[in-house]
Amino acid sequence: MRPTGISFDSFTAEARVLETRRARVWLLVLCAVLLVLPFVSGPWLLGQLSYAFITLIAVYGLFVTVGMAGQINIAQSAFVGVGAFTAAKLSGLGVPFWIVIPAAALITGAISVLFALPAARVKGFYLALTTLAAQVMFPIVILALPMSWLGGLVGMPVVAPKLFGHSLGGPKEFYWLALLFAAVATWCAFNLPRSRLGRALRAVHDNDTAASVMGIPVTRIKIEAFFAGALFAGVAGALTAYFLQFVTVSSFTLFASVWYLGMLIVGGIHSPLGPILGVAFITIVQEGLHKISNLLLQSDSGIGGGAVFSLSSILLALCILFALIFEPRGLAHLWHTTKTTFRLWPFPRN
Amino acid sequence: MLTLANIDVVYGGVIQVLRSMNLEVRQGQMVVLLGANGAGKSTALKAISGLLHADHGSVTSGRIALDGAEITHADPSVIVKSGLVQVLEGRRVLEHLTVHQNLMIGAHLRTDRAGIRADLEKVYEYFPALPALQNRIAGYLSGGEMQMVLIGRALMARPRLLMLDEPSMGLAPILTRQLFETVSRIKREEGLTVLLVEQNARSAIAQCDYGYIMDGGRIVLHGSRAQLSSNEDVQEFYLGLSGAQDRSSYRDVKHYRRRKRWLG
Numbered sequence: 001m002r003p004t005g006i007s008f009d010s011f012t013a014e015a016r017v018l019e020t021r022r023a024r025v026w027l028l029v030l031c032a033v034l035l036v037l038p039f040v041s042g043p044w045l046l047g048q049l050s051y052a053f054i055t056l057i058a059v060y061g062l063f064v065t066v067g068m069a070g071q072i073n074i075a076q077s078a079f080v081g082v083g084a085f086t087a088a089k090l091s092g093l094g095v096p097f098w099i100v101i102p103a104a105a106l107i108t109g110a111i112s113v114l115f116a117l118p119a120a121r122v123k124g125f126y127l128a129l130t131t132l133a134a135q136v137m138f139p140i141v142i143l144a145l146p147m148s149w150l151g152g153l154v155g156m157p158v159v160a161p162k163l164f165g166h167s168l169g170g171p172k173e174f175y176w177l178a179l180l181f182a183a184v185a186t187w188c189a190f191n192l193p194r195s196r197l198g199r200a201l202r203a204v205h206d207n208d209t210a211a212s213v214m215g216i217p218v219t220r221i222k223i224e225a226f227f228a229g230a231l232f233a234g235v236a237g238a239l240t241a242y243f244l245q246f247v248t249v250s251s252f253t254l255f256a257s258v259w260y261l262g263m264l265i266v267g268g269i270h271s272p273l274g275p276i277l278g279v280a281f282i283t284i285v286q287e288g289l290h291k292i293s294n295l296l297l298q299s300d301s302g303i304g305g306g307a308v309f310s311l312s313s314i315l316l317a318l319c320i321l322f323a324l325i326f327e328p329r330g331l332a333h334l335w336h337t338t339k340t341t342f343r344l345w346p347f348p349r350n
Numbered sequence: 351m352l353t354l355a356n357i358d359v360v361y362g363g364v365i366q367v368l369r370s371m372n373l374e375v376r377q378g379q380m381v382v383l384l385g386a387n388g389a390g391k392s393t394a395l396k397a398i399s400g401l402l403h404a405d406h407g408s409v410t411s412g413r414i415a416l417d418g419a420e421i422t423h424a425d426p427s428v429i430v431k432s433g434l435v436q437v438l439e440g441r442r443v444l445e446h447l448t449v450h451q452n453l454m455i456g457a458h459l460r461t462d463r464a465g466i467r468a469d470l471e472k473v474y475e476y477f478p479a480l481p482a483l484q485n486r487i488a489g490y491l492s493g494g495e496m497q498m499v500l501i502g503r504a505l506m507a508r509p510r511l512l513m514l515d516e517p518s519m520g521l522a523p524i525l526t527r528q529l530f531e532t533v534s535r536i537k538r539e540e541g542l543t544v545l546l547v548e549q550n551a552r553s554a555i556a557q558c559d560y561g562y563i564m565d566g567g568r569i570v571l572h573g574s575r576a577q578l579s580s581n582e583d584v585q586e587f588y589l590g591l592s593g594a595q596d597r598s599s600y601r602d603v604k605h606y607r608r609r610k611r612w613l614g
Binding site for chain 1: 399400401404425426427429430431435436437438442443444445446447451454455456458459503504507
């Protein structure tokens with residue numbers, strides 16, 4: 001329910017993502033700030049933001065598979081890896097980046113379907129195990145293939161993307177490239193729940209028997225959920241490859257998959273705003289902890305590097321734990337309730 | 351229109367729930383399926399709409415046909431496409447979706463936008479309480495409102511045959527009466543055929559054209575509304591019009607119960 005003062009005279013107006021003129025103005029201001037940021041900030045911040053945009057795209061993929069369709073997926077990092085290796089291979093063959101990125105997305109989507117076929121028939125714990133198998137198989141397959149194919153243990157170099165002869169490998173240029181893809185992914189993630197496919201995904205999540213009685217082909221929708229989630233992962237993987245300009249199998253671990261899930265859960269699993277808030281929160285906490293770790297290592301405290309790494313991981317896990325205890329519906333819900341409280345002030349929200 | 355011929359349903363490969371069930375629903379009729387808990391009414395509906403696999407059940411023998419075309423082992427989406435839609439028991443709204451989204455889910459297989467919009471208006475006309483709730487999350491609705499959403503959602507699929515599984519479950523008598531009146535109106539105005547499973551026998555028989563009584567997984571009695579209303583067994587066991595006062599001795603009561611069991 002919306003607070004007093006916001007009313008609509010048509011259902012189309014009510015169904016908009018940005019309901020008010022003020023929200024649209026704020027979005028324009030945000031876009032303008034993000035676009036001009038490279039002119040006023042250094043390469044470190046641009047690098048962090050570029051990587052955050054890539055992570056956001058991968059987490060949007062999880063939002064589709066896990067948040068919307070309710071299909072647990074702990075192999076998102078492996079799917080990002082498939083996209084990255086596809087991009088590395090294709091860019092090595094001289095394919096331009098604007099073909100590489102969609103191709104990486106489609107190939108990742110096709111591979112995800114192989115795992116989705118059995119996964120669509122199982123639920124809960126068994127589904128988690130099926131996707132875990134995908135994550136475990138990913139490095140095994142890469143390492144088992146001939147080194148000339150995907151680089152084996154050593155990895156593969158990636159040629160920087162080029163547009164009309166200009167390299168997009170610099171921090172500024174890559175930032176804009178990542179921002180463009182993150183913007184497209186955001187548009188897709190916010191509009192998918194309003195579409196026919198989006199409603200079907202959420203219906204399957206809510207109650208697959210009720211969904212099937214309305215003619216929704218449940219198994220096909222579950223497979224489509226994996227495919228759609230993997231498309232996002234493929235794009236994120238290709239951008240990761242261009243960002244790092246080198247891909248190795250050790251960059252796409254189960255640990256990363258769990259972090260992607262953590263970001264989605266902390267941000268809010270049911271709202272497309274969740275991935276944005278989750279990625280922002282976890283990235284800021286991670287970077288803050290890195291800074292503190294570096295300070296500790298440089299000081300005379302006598303704490304070793306291993307202990308600092310373990311402590312920062314524990315602190316990060318505690319942050320997630322507290323977020324889950326105090327706001328289990330995620331930061332997106334907290335944002336929504338806070339906004340409503342301010343709109344209704346001085347009247348109580350409930 | 352719909353025919354069930356000698357249907358057997360087995361759950362988990364061992365528990366037989368339906369035994370040689372036969373049933374016929376004719377075009378434009380409202381047919382009611384009555385029976386005690388565990389008689390197999392919901393299983394019969396699930397067998398028709400292809401939902402048995404969700405409970406590890408299957409039709410092991412017999413034939414289900416809609417307008418002569420066999421749908422015995424068809425996929426639920428194919429069955430919905432052919433015009434047969436079920437409203438499940440237990441208020442199974444999609445609880446994280448709004449009322450509007452729930453209704454739109456009903457039209458998932460349709461592509462005619464103008465038709466969908468017109469049917470949405472029609473649903474809002476049949477259930478005047480729904481337009482004000484269209485942006486409400488369905489999980490927060492009352493029982494009666496949920497039931498309206500479920501029937502509205504089924505209507506959005508533009509069915510030819512609507513199967514309702516205990517729509518009055520947990521509703522106040524006045525709401526039940528209103529609901530049955532609305533279903534009758536929809537049947538009349540849309541030319542729908544309705545197969546209704548109910549525990550509320552009095553209301554169901556009052557609305558139906560034909561009825562079947564189930565017991566122990568098989569049809570034990572069937573007939574028109576007049577035949578059912580006047581049947582001694584139906585009066586005794588479903589309408590509460592007990593003839594017990596005429597059977598004063600224990601022997602008479604026992605004999606009567608035996609006779610009913612024999613029917614089953």
